[in-house]
Amino acid sequence: MKGGHDLGGQLEMGPINPEPESQEPVFHADWERRVFALTLATGMLGKWNIDESRHARERQDPLAYVQNSYYENWLEGLEKLLVEKGLVSIEELGLTANTPGQTTESLLAPNPQIAQEILSFGAHSIIKTDNEPLFGNGDSVLVRASQTAGHTRVPKYAQGVIGTVVAKLGCHSFPDSNALGVHEGKFLYRVAFSGVDLWDHSSTQTEVLIDLWEPYLDGAGN
Numbered sequence: 001m002k003g004g005h006d007l008g009g010q011l012e013m014g015p016i017n018p019e020p021e022s023q024e025p026v027f028h029a030d031w032e033r034r035v036f037a038l039t040l041a042t043g044m045l046g047k048w049n050i051d052e053s054r055h056a057r058e059r060q061d062p063l064a065y066v067q068n069s070y071y072e073n074w075l076e077g078l079e080k081l082l083v084e085k086g087l088v089s090i091e092e093l094g095l096t097a098n099t100p101g102q103t104t105e106s107l108l109a110p111n112p113q114i115a116q117e118i119l120s121f122g123a124h125s126i127i128k129t130d131n132e133p134l135f136g137n138g139d140s141v142l143v144r145a146s147q148t149a150g151h152t153r154v155p156k157y158a159q160g161v162i163g164t165v166v167a168k169l170g171c172h173s174f175p176d177s178n179a180l181g182v183h184e185g186k187f188l189y190r191v192a193f194s195g196v197d198l199w200d201h202s203s204t205q206t207e208v209l210i211d212l213w214e215p216y217l218d219g220a221g222n
Contacts, residue, residue: 005058005065005073032071039078047085051179055151056080125173127185133214135189139165140220143191143212151179154216158208161198162220163191166209174213187214 018024027033043053057077058065065073082088135141145159146152153175167190174186188211195206 027071035071035075035078039074042078042082042087045087047087048081049178049181049183051151051173051175052181053077053081054175055179056084058151127171127173127183129171129185131171131187133168133187133189135165135168135187135214135217135219137165137168141165141189141191141212141217142220144216144218146216150176152176152216154212155210157198158193158210158212161193163193163197163210165189166192169211172213174215176213176215188212189214189217191217 027036039053043050048056054077057073059080060068060073060076064076068076079093083090083093140162141164142162143154143158143160146154146156169188169190171185172188174184177184191210191212193208193210195208196204198208199206
């Protein structure tokens with residue numbers, strides 16, 4: 001999906017002025033901490049997966065996405081999912097924002113013990129398959145131009161560029177399908193790209209490694 005979230009390699013987006021990592025706080029305000037906690041807590045309800053969550057943030061107006069802060073985008077996506085999954089209504093969201101003492105946490109608070117167990121256990125995306133990967137190490141591959149209006153994990157700056165497979169990473173849950181609630185596996189590869197091919201002549205000493213699923217790729221010959 002091409003939107004405000006896919007800005008890698010874009011020109012004229014203004015200067016990047018990050019805070020030094022050693023000085024940046026985990027949360028800049030208490031409300032950010034609450035949004036992070038709410039996102040984890042509601043995710044444990046099992047009503048959506050991580051790719052649905054990402055896609056919910058991406059589906060807002062691109063200009064709003066760019067203007068929002070990081071956790072404002074998280075909150076936008078979370079509220080969209082809560083309404084779409086029937087967990088709260090739009091009226092209830094307005095009520096929690098304007099009624100003292102009533103918060104979304106009180107409506108959706110999970111069992112703390114269950115939450116701790118889920119966070120401790122974790123999860124993986126590997127899917128067993130009897131199929132064989134289409135590409136091998138050393139193969140040249142062309143990244144397809146994405147036409148989908150849905151969630152995808154292929155960055156726009158790599159589309160239409162030829163790279164070389166440097167590692168086969170197994171069969172993993174395919175994000176484009178997972179965002180639609182369809183859990184299926186596709187082979188994942190680590191692909192190396194020349195900075196010259198991705199950017200310009202000033203990137204002659206640059207190599208970029210991107211993990212890409214098989215449906216994103218076409219063979220480009222050797």
